[in-house]
Amino acid sequence: MSTQTPGRVVVVGGGMVAHKFADELCRTSPDGDWTLTVIGDEPSAPYDRVHLSEYFDGRSPEALVMDQTPWSDPRVTLVIGDAVDRLDLDQRAVVTRSGRVEPYDNLVLATGSWAWTPRTEGTDLPGVFSYRTMADVVGLREWIALRSEKLGRPLSGAVVGGGVLGLEAAAALQKLGASATVVEFADRLMNVQLDAGGGEALRVLITDMGIDVRTATGATRLGPAGDGPVATMDLSDGSTIPADVVVFSTGIRPRDRLARESGLAIGDRGGVVVGPTCRTSDTAVWAIGECASFENEATGLVAPGNAMAEVVVDQLFGGRKTYERFPEGTKLKGVGIDAASFGDIFALTPGALEVSFSDPVAKTYKKLVVSDDAQTLLGGVFVGDIALYSSLRPLLDRPLGADPSAFLAPEGGGGLPSVDLPDDVVVCSCANVTAGTVRDAVTHQGCMNVGDVKACTKAGTVCGSCVPLLTKIVNTTLEKNGIAVSRAMCEHFEMGRAELFELVRHEGLRTFTEVIGAHGTGRGCAVCKPVVASILSSLGFGHVLEREHAAIQDTNDHVLANMQKDGTYSVVPRVPGGEITPERLMVLGEVAQEFGLHTRITGAQRIAMFGARIDQLPDIWKRLVDAGFESGQAYGKSLRAVKSCVGQAWCRFGVQDSVGMAVKIEMRYRGLRSPHKFKIGVSGCARECAEARGKDVGVIATEKGWNVYVGGNGGFTPRHADLLAEDLDDDGLIRVIDRFLAFYIRSADRLQRTAPWVAEYPGGIPELRKVLVDDVLGIGAELDASMAEHVESYEDEWRATLDDPEKLRRFVSFVNAPDQHDPDLAYTSERGQVRPARPGEKADNNPVIARHLEVRK
Amino acid sequence: MTAWIDVCALEDLVPERGAAALLEGTQIAVFRLLDDEVVAVQQKDPFSGANVLSRGLVGSAGDRTIVSSPMYKQVWDVRTGECLDAAGKTPQDLASYPARVADGRVEVQAVARVVEPVAEPGADDEVGR
Numbered sequence: 012m013s014t015q016t017p018g019r020v021v022v023v024g025g026g027m028v029a030h031k032f033a034d035e036l037c038r039t040s041p042d043g044d045w046t047l048t049v050i051g052d053e054p055s056a057p058y059d060r061v062h063l064s065e066y067f068d069g070r071s072p073e074a075l076v077m078d079q080t081p082w083s084d085p086r087v088t089l090v091i092g093d094a095v096d097r098l099d100l101d102q103r104a105v106v107t108r109s110g111r112v113e114p115y116d117n118l119v120l121a122t123g124s125w126a127w128t129p130r131t132e133g134t135d136l137p138g139v140f141s142y143r144t145m146a147d148v149v150g151l152r153e154w155i156a157l158r159s160e161k162l163g164r165p166l167s168g169a170v171v172g173g174g175v176l177g178l179e180a181a182a183a184l185q186k187l188g189a190s191a192t193v194v195e196f197a198d199r200l201m202n203v204q205l206d207a208g209g210g211e212a213l214r215v216l217i218t219d220m221g222i223d224v225r226t227a228t229g230a231t232r233l234g235p236a237g238d239g240p241v242a243t244m245d246l247s248d249g250s251t252i253p254a255d256v257v258v259f260s261t262g263i264r265p266r267d268r269l270a271r272e273s274g275l276a277i278g279d280r281g282g283v284v285v286g287p288t289c290r291t292s293d294t295a296v297w298a299i300g301e302c303a304s305f306e307n308e309a310t311g312l313v314a315p316g317n318a319m320a321e322v323v324v325d326q327l328f329g330g331r332k333t334y335e336r337f338p339e340g341t342k343l344k345g346v347g348i349d350a351a352s353f354g355d356i357f358a359l360t361p362g363a364l365e366v367s368f369s370d371p372v373a374k375t376y377k378k379l380v381v382s383d384d385a386q387t388l389l390g391g392v393f394v395g396d397i398a399l400y401s402s403l404r405p406l407l408d409r410p411l412g413a414d415p416s417a418f419l420a421p422e423g424g425g426g427l428p429s430v431d432l433p434d435d436v437v438v439c440s441c442a443n444v445t446a447g448t449v450r451d452a453v454t455h456q457g458c459m460n461v462g463d464v465k466a467c468t469k470a471g472t473v474c475g476s477c478v479p480l481l482t483k484i485v486n487t488t489l490e491k492n493g494i495a496v497s498r499a500m501c502e503h504f505e506m507g508r509a510e511l512f513e514l515v516r517h518e519g520l521r522t523f524t525e526v527i528g529a530h531g532t533g534r535g536c537a538v539c540k541p542v543v544a545s546i547l548s549s550l551g552f553g554h555v556l557e558r559e560h561a562a563i564q565d566t567n568d569h570v571l572a573n574m575q576k577d578g579t580y581s582v583v584p585r586v587p588g589g590e591i592t593p594e595r596l597m598v599l600g601e602v603a604q605e606f607g608l609h610t611r612i613t614g615a616q617r618i619a620m621f622g623a624r625i626d627q628l629p630d631i632w633k634r635l636v637d638a639g640f641e642s643g644q645a646y647g648k649s650l651r652a653v654k655s656c657v658g659q660a661w662c663r664f665g666v667q668d669s670v671g672m673a674v675k676i677e678m679r680y681r682g683l684r685s686p687h688k689f690k691i692g693v694s695g696c697a698r699e700c701a702e703a704r705g706k707d708v709g710v711i712a713t714e715k716g717w718n719v720y721v722g723g724n725g726g727f728t729p730r731h732a733d734l735l736a737e738d739l740d741d742d743g744l745i746r747v748i749d750r751f752l753a754f755y756i757r758s759a760d761r762l763q764r765t766a767p768w769v770a771e772y773p774g775g776i777p778e779l780r781k782v783l784v785d786d787v788l789g790i791g792a793e794l795d796a797s798m799a800e801h802v803e804s805y806e807d808e809w810r811a812t813l814d815d816p817e818k819l820r821r822f823v824s825f826v827n828a829p830d831q832h833d834p835d836l837a838y839t840s841e842r843g844q845v846r847p848a849r850p851g852e853k854a855d856n857n858p859v860i861a862r863h864l865e866v867r868k
Numbered sequence: 869m870t871a872w873i874d875v876c877a878l879e880d881l882v883p884e885r886g887a888a889a890l891l892e893g894t895q896i897a898v899f900r901l902l903d904d905e906v907v908a909v910q911q912k913d914p915f916s917g918a919n920v921l922s923r924g925l926v927g928s929a930g931d932r933t934i935v936s937s938p939m940y941k942q943v944w945d946v947r948t949g950e951c952l953d954a955a956g957k958t959p960q961d962l963a964s965y966p967a968r969v970a971d972g973r974v975e976v977q978a979v980a981r982v983v984e985p986v987a988e989p990g991a992d993d994e995v996g997r
Contacts (some may be wrong), residue, residue: 086983392896421903449910502929502930503927533927533928533929534884534902534924534926534927534928534933535927536928536929536934536936536943537924537925537936537943539927540927541925561882561885562882562883562884562926563884563925565938566920566923566924566925566938567938569923571924574920574923574938576916576917576918576939576940577918578920578923578939625923685873808872818878821882821887823887824875824888825888825889825890826880826881826888826889826898827874827889827890828890831890833895833919835919836870837913839902
């Protein structure tokens with residue numbers, strides 16, 4: 012790389028590609044002497060427009076904002092909410108609407124596209140929306156809430172345009188409680204990405220969702236209601252449909268006004284003309300992303316824009332990277348239906364052959380397009396089942412390596428041919444990572460799993476569609492390198508938890524001695540003993556402190572409390588759904604006061620009391636159990652709490668009784684032992700105040716019932732839960748959760764939370780849905796039965812302990828001096844409560860006294 | 869001859885589990901192993917400073933019998949007190965105490981034994997002391 016420097020760089024536009032450019036610039040030149048100003052007209056920092064529809068699944072605008080690291084670089088300035096008004100190419104400066112003048116040495120246009128709307132009469136009526144920006148989706152949600160309140164009924168929605176975004180918009184209307192009709196001028200849905208067979212298969216699936224599909228029809232006029240806003244839509248077939256809310260998704264056009272007005276070359280079909288270096292007709296001006304016209308075509312996807320951003324950064328430092336059009340694939344998302352395609356969809360290549368397989372029972376359609384000798388892959392169309400999309404797309408224009416029909420055969424026909432991708436094939440087109448880079452990360456950078464490779468190469472971190480393929484490459488490479496991916500739990504058990512679970516279940520083993528005798532060696536350890544304890548408990552083999560089970564419990568399970576840093580314990584009774592009576596609240600206060608415990612409200616809507624000595628636990632719990640409390644299992648790898656919002660009972664916006672459902676769920680799964688702790692949330696409306704999508708199981712109320720999401724997590728690796736099933740009634744909801752939890756308990760690894768388990772489940776959510784909702788494996792009844800057994804056999808662990816003198820023996824301070832207790836415990840006072848004292852602090856062994864110590868400043 | 873101090877009945881202890889005891893003012897952790905052998909180490913976990921080792925899980929590592937700290941999961945040989953896994957920290961051994969079963973009673977001597985350092989051959993003149 013030469014010593015060329017970019018100088019003062021100005022980017023016009025604040026979208027995803029501008030973000031990519033800023034990020035790339037900072038990474039490429041961490042110490043360079045340049046400045047960057049990014050000017051965006053939207054009122055927020057660049058956000059993830061690709062996943063905009065997730066706003067309707069409860070993802071907040073803030074959560075959609077892209078990584079803010081580039082904006083904290085002192086050389087970078089991000090200007091938002093101000094539009095560039097004109098370019099002064101002679102003076103090399105841009106002037107914004109607010110009067111800001113920004114001189115540049117290099118100008119990068121990244122203005123993106125705008126949503127084109129046909130000049131249909133009535134498009135200016137209130138209630139008519141585009142579907143492109145955060146403002147669009149926020150406005151859409153507000154409109155539907157306000158208008159349906161005013162009209163006193165659910166709204167009729169209509170979407171003009173049956174492309175990927177139009178279908179996303181239609182699904183969004185449904186999520187917001189409106190009905191949806193999709194009006195498409197072409198003869199099929201997704202007419203740019205799907206052939207006739209694929210379009211027909213998609214129509215069936217979309218119609219199944221309750222969305223009305225009208226193809227070969229145009230919207231000719233929108234009519235107003237008596238009070239002004241849109242109410243009807245006239246169609247070209249002469250019919251009129253109700254339309255209280257209308258979304259236009261009829262294509263995008265490059266935003267090239269600034270370039271046009273300043274005299275830069277513009278493409279025939281719009282867009283700023285650029286060559287392979289992404290330079291425009293002015294040598295100091297570059298254009299990237301959807302506003303750029305390369306080979307007379309403007310792109311409509313983020314991946315090419317990201318590639319262009321990389322090219323320009325490289326060029327600015329004197330590099331020679333150039334842009335070339337790369338195969339674009341499209342995947343439908345945010346709708347809950349799978350459809351994807353890539354390459355020569357319509358077999359326009361001379362001599363191209365099409366091999367297709369349509370299954371009207373499974374409602375799938377798959378087509379491969381290959382060269383005339385059937386050797387080279389030219390394209391593919393997949394609807395209903397897109398497993399092949401991510402594995403075959405990288406092979407575009409390369410030898411397929413097997414008979415095309417072998418790929419399309421229904422499952423059970425011997426599995427997919429194995430495909431060994433050449434090193435130069437791009438696996439992740441969002442981050443532009445090749446198979447070779449992935450293999451190198453495993454072989455030379457020490458990556459041991461997909462997570463490592465994601466962190467190291469960024470592959471799979473944008474849209475995630477390549478993760479299945481990534482996983483395959485990583486595992487194959489590990490195996491080739493002779494790294495056996497060991498699943499051994501510890502030196503005593505050679506198998507992983509899931510395998511051991513099945514063995515214990517099938518063979519009916521009931522004690523640790525039996526289990527280690529049959530399948531392990533030695534005497535166990537702190538790793539395998541709690542795992543076996545959890546498995547035996549999950550299978551319903553008695554109280555955790557029963558007989559031999561007691562000896563293998565971790566200290567927390569052993570004394571049914573959670574050990575704190577000084578060796579005392581916390582006490583956390585169950586407060587189902589976060590709902591507690593004043594009387595019970597007072598009991599907690601009295602107990603905490605009497606025993607000198609520190610009280611605080613936990614994140615799970617419960618009250619924790621800290622500082623209980625092991626010998627005090629039975630006395631404390633006796634008081635609690637007598638007052639009607641039961642164990643909250645805050646110490647166990649089990650259900651912790653079900654968090655809820657206040658719901659329909661009090662909230663003006665609630666559409667279902669979230670507290671009632673939370674209580675019902677908590678009472679059902681209380682005490683259920685699992686591979687790791689799990690948490691559940693229930694929100695009474697799409698506002699999602701219970702933060703349910705951050706939980707292992709998230710339940711969100713809809714007008715029609717409940718949506719259930721799975722695999723969410725907070726903590727070290729936050730993850731939003733994915734939609735598993737929609738609009739369930741109460742019983743349907745419980746059945747899906749039953750099966751999800753039972754299946755997780757059966758097949759997850761040791762200490763594997765649901766988030767990675769869901770993420771790593773082969774085939775992901777669509778496959779899980781088939782297993783849990785459609786019951787394709789035929790294990791539904793078995794899973795239902797195992798959960799019914801749990802519900803049946805539940806007993807409160809603390810009540811059972813208090814009733815059994817044998818179990819109470821362990822709660823002794825010293826086996827030879829039960830009347831004394833740990834003299835080393837030392838407490839001091841802070842904010843009116845006790846905490847363990849640090850060395851040198853004024854302290855007392857008795858927390859009741861320590862609470863009133865004066866704090867030395 | 870150091871006196872054996874009576875702690876409790878063997879039946880007061882659960883196989884493969886520990887209990888805390890006070891030994892002339894010192895807190896110790898007494899463990900009953902599978903074959904009714906009893907062993908004793910200090911109760912204080914040197915890594916956390918809390919008196920909790922009696923509540924750790926007992927198990928095996930190869931042919932050694934081990935106890936894991938319930939706090940941060942360090943591992944010791946429960947017979948000798950030798951630290952086998954310091955979980956990334958500087959290893960710290962435990963004091964161990966002679967223990968036996970006599971007439972169904974668990975007895976311990978109040979003599980803290982420390983782990984014999986394993987000297988490297990040639991490192992100093994006192995090899996084999």
